[in-house]
Amino acid sequence: MTSTETLTLEQQIDLQIRTSGPISVATYMGLCLTHPSKGYYRAADPLGAKGDFVTAPEISQMFGELIGFWLVNLWQQMDQPKSFTLLELGPGRGTLMADILRVACRAPGFRDGLNLRLFETSPGLMAEQKARLEVYDPKWLQDFETFDAGPVLVIANEFFDALPIRQFVRKSDGWHERQVGLVEGKRAFGLSPTPIPATAMPDAVANAEPDTMLEVCFAAAEVLTRLGKVVSRQGGAVLAIDYGYATTQTGDTLQGVRRHAYADVLEAPGDTDLSAHVDFGALGNVARSTGLATQPLATQGQFLARLGIGERAAALTGANPxxxxxxxxxxxxxxxxxxxxxxxxxxxxxxPGLAPVGFTA
Known part of the structure; x- marks a missing residue:
């Protein structure tokens, strides 16, 4: 065992800063969330009442059931392919996918053609996914390069918000990257002294005021680029549900949550969930660059209402007064x-050519 393995994640981060200097926000987030042995998603189950947050599938079966209907509708539009991949990014406990498939597999032929794939980094959650989804013979992907033949349908619920972001602040001599360093032995935010020319930043912030902050998620762009190329080549769709904004905006959205309450992002690394709002405008640009079409961004309320959540709630109430x-x-x-x-x-x-439901009234 090396000396660093005996240190807590907090001590390892501080040691890295002392040794090599301040680190980017993206590096800090990556260490906090996905450190091989001490990261937040490697060490614990964050979901549910005993965890740090509750996701939509944990609130009600209706969420997954309606997405199951949505998927069947797309599968039918694609002429019911005899083989297709259904991939979920960050499947949590497998609750969402179990609800999806309980509905979708009622469609004749859907189960026969299904190749279920999951992308997960938490060993604990993988075990729960296996227990809940074993009947569907899931396989876990390590990358986004190799897929079975046929269309690819991707579901990502609260996945993109957890990918590491970089933050930049506008100053008189250009943009400076926000970093995490040490001040009197304590972690603190600061700025890199090296300016980045304004011409290197997106047009949306060309006239930004001094001290404006811009967040960029290169990891999200890379994931969607890889998946977009596959979907463009083989057919299919990507459905992502998350908190975020429709067009590129400025401001600090990095937040920490621990035990269902907001927490300082620089405290308790590895024990605090870190996330940031998703720039769906940027994701749309990436998707279109790979040859995909995009739907108008919908709110979750609009999407679920158009899929019939009111009617589903009434049916459940009738069956369980x-x-x-x-x-x-x-x-x-x-x-x-x-x-x-x-x-x-x-x-x-x-x-192009598909017409996913739920995005227009």
Missing amino acids: ASAPDIRAAHDRLVGQDQMGTLFKVFCAHS
Whole structure:
């Protein structure tokens, strides 16, 4: 065992800064979330009441059931291919996919052609996914390069928000990257002394005011570029649901959550969930550059309402009258304007010629 392996993640990060100097926000996020042995997603199950946050599939089965219907509709538009890949990025406990497939596999032929693929970094969550989805013979991908023949359908619920971002701040001599360093022995934010010319930044921030912050997620662009090329070549679609904005914006959205409460992002690395809002405008540009078409960005509330969540809630209530208050509460949490309904957005990139439902009234 090397000396660094005996250190906590906090100590390792501080040692790296002392040894090599300040690190980028992206490097810090990457270490905090995916360190091989001590990262947040490697060491614990973050989901549910005992974790740090609750995702839509954990709130209600209706979320996954409607996405299952959405997938069947696309599969039918593609003439019910005899072989296709269904890939989920960051599948959590497998709850979403279990709900999806419970509905989708009722369509004759869907289960026969299904090649289920999962992309996950947490060993603990992989074990839960295997237990919940074993009947569908899932396989875990290590990259986005090798796929079976046939169309590829990708689901990503709260995946892109956890990818590392870089942050840049506008100063009089250009943009400077925000970094994490040490001040009197404590982690603190600062700026790289080396300016980046304004001409190297997106046109959307060409006239940004001093001290404006821009966030860029190169990791998200790389993931979507790789997947977009595959989907463009083989056919299919990418559905991403996350909190974010429709066009490139400025501002600091990096946040930490621990035990269902906001936390300082620089405290308790490895024990705090870090995330940032997704720039769906940038993702749309990436998708189109690979040859895919994109749908108008929808809110989660709009998307689920167009897929019939009201009717599904009524049907569940009719079958389980005693659960009516819980079903109504779950419905309102998923679609309410003051809850997840407006904060979360739904993005879809797809093969030209397909008409994914849920994006126009």
